[in-house]
Amino acid sequence: MKLTRRTFLKDAGLLLASLGLEPSLLPRMADALEDMAGGRAPILWLQGLSCSGCSVSLLNSESPGPADLITRYLSLYFHQTLSAATGAAAKDAVETAIAKGGYILVVEGAVPLGIKEACKFADENFSEQLLRAARAAQAVVCTGTCAAFGGVPAAPPNLTGAAGVGAALKQAGLARPLINLPGCPTHPAWLVGTLMQVLKSGLPDLDDQQRPTRFYGHLLHEQCPLFAQYQKKHFAQALGEEGCLFKMGCQGVVTQADCSLRGWNGGVNWCVRGRSICIGCARPEFALDPQFAFFRLNENDLY
């Protein structure tokens, strides 16, 4: 069974729907998929101070699904969790990729700029490996809030001096095309959709935080199915109650992400539909202020 134009058109259709793009883009999108399948888009995936949640999230991609992603569309030159290569073979694979260059570097996890030994790969500090890999990359994609802005590992007292990849490159005076995909973890559609766009038309539209406006252009709140309840002031007064979760500390009002439209895990659910709050995991400030509790159950007292 060969990969036919039909296959690409089918996958492209699903992807367009998931990206919320115009159907007229279908042929271009199918071309982009075909390019990916042709192996013109190798990915080098490195992990810093991460939990691997963004890698697991990639495996939850719905269209294309994980098997198609790994074998058809992404050429994963190296991925710490998936590569067969181990030990010396793993080190060689990374070095071969860096020597060849031209890949998209996907980084998961923050960079320890203080204690450099706090993350190592094949006897090299990750902070140095990252710079070598970024230099040879056509673009750097930071997947997850850790890689984009530091995230949980950068929360005070930040013992390791953890920072986002953009900050690390800046400190080293290295300018590369950079895209931030915050989210803890990143939604697989944000990552796969972005890779597609980079391949086909270069950098997507980015905001001043280097986030694709396609995914991060609106407040979650504005697109939330509970928005009407918010307007009617129908608020949940305790965890587990019905109603808008604003008074439980929901950060949908300050979080730019499209979860309220997209849902998670194939759309079966998402934070607010599960009657929990948005903790703002896609915010650049996520987890960084210890005084700003996630669940502000006393927000009640303010009204």
Add this chain to the structure above:
Amino acid sequence: MVTQKIILDPVTRIEGHLRIDTRVDNGQVIEAWSKGEMFRGFEALLKGRDPLDAPVITQRICGVCPVSHAIASCKAIEAANDLRVPANGRLLRTLVLSANYLQSHILHFYHLSALDFVQVEALLDYSGRDPVLLDLRHWARGELNSNRVLPVAPFLPKLPGDYPGNPEWNLGALGHYVEALDIRQEAHRMAALLGGKIPHTATLVPGGLTLLPEAAVLEDFRTRLRRVKRFIENCYIPDLLRVARLFPAYAETGRGVERYLSYGAFDEADAVWMPAGVVKQDGYAPLDLSLIREETHASFYRGNSQEPPQGAAAPVPQPDKPGAYSWLKAPRYDGLSYEVGPLARLKVAAAAGHRPIAQALAAFLREAGLAEHQLPSTLGRHAARALEAQLIAERMEHWLDQVDPAAPAIAPHQNRMTGTGVGLVEAPRGALGHWITLAAGRIGSYQCVVPSTWNFSPRGQGQDPGPVEAALLGTPINPDFKGLEVARVVRSFDPCIACAVH
């Protein structure tokens, strides 16, 4: 033959950053060091925060088993605040936990471990009609005929080794690798149906779950469960039996310390399904939490401490500490290292007198052609994990039946100014405990002792090796394979190093 060093750095297809150093003499490992290579500092960053932040933050310790951290954290906070979770809450948590167990065990066997036992190149000569395999063959041939630098990545390159020539096994396993990607994703959809989303759930909070368990959602969960369960029965179990037949030598490697610890797992409406306890040579004993200490003699933290987790201060990093070689601490129970994980859980359950589990284990060993004394081994650990997946999938229907769609799943929250609490759970990789103290209504101290910390611990105070360091001793090594045998033993423990260090 002269002594030789075999170093695996990095160990891939695990969670996180791990390096294994060994000394080999006469074709056998005679010494081993397990080195965790990544540190973030969760315990320091939790101090002073709102207690309800803890389940949110600690889930980010690990993207493979966030549910376990959420539950341990919720339980610690509930204990400190004297909250009682309603029966529905207990059951729903258990369903989220077990759904994630299924995704984790399937991921571990097919996507993390199987490539150690499969000859990927067999694909190129495939001549059958299976559409999945034909697709894969087409892809692999195309890659090899292109002038790519790393063709057929991420499946190639790999370490050289004694992969079986048996085409039925090689191709079957590769086909199931692909199918298992869909199945583990389905298990994650199950976890999200009740957990809100995953990785990193939203609905699990101290007191229970925020969501109302609607009947339609429970039925959706059940339909997906049946699909995952069919895969476990029709693919995972038979594939495990095939590995056992093809690699009998691995029933004799990776024995380990033969001491096992389990906190007990899977809360039911008013009981716990798998019992807690410890097992060593002289048999079963109930768990005594006061015997747990974390040692830091070989760890990159200031001082040589030996502290109980309750109230312990956050570790202070010192990467240049003389004699230290890992970011992991060394947990000890009554001064000894213990193995945790599926093998430990089943051993403890059987020794504690859980008849159905003991019988299932005995029957499964017979089927796999393993003697009881071969259970502590590389193969034994894979077998225990597969059997556990099957037992859990069966039990899940029973838990689903007990959920009451009309009843609440959460108790109202109240926060005390001071208090202490411990939350114990079994993560897919073993015993997980969170210890909290409250001070002025905030987190005064927080400690996590994590499954892979137990298994991958470095030397303790008495220079005694950790469980994996001990399990590697005696492993036969063919120098041409560049450490493949070491990797197989290590992966049988399902390492999660982000968890282990945190």
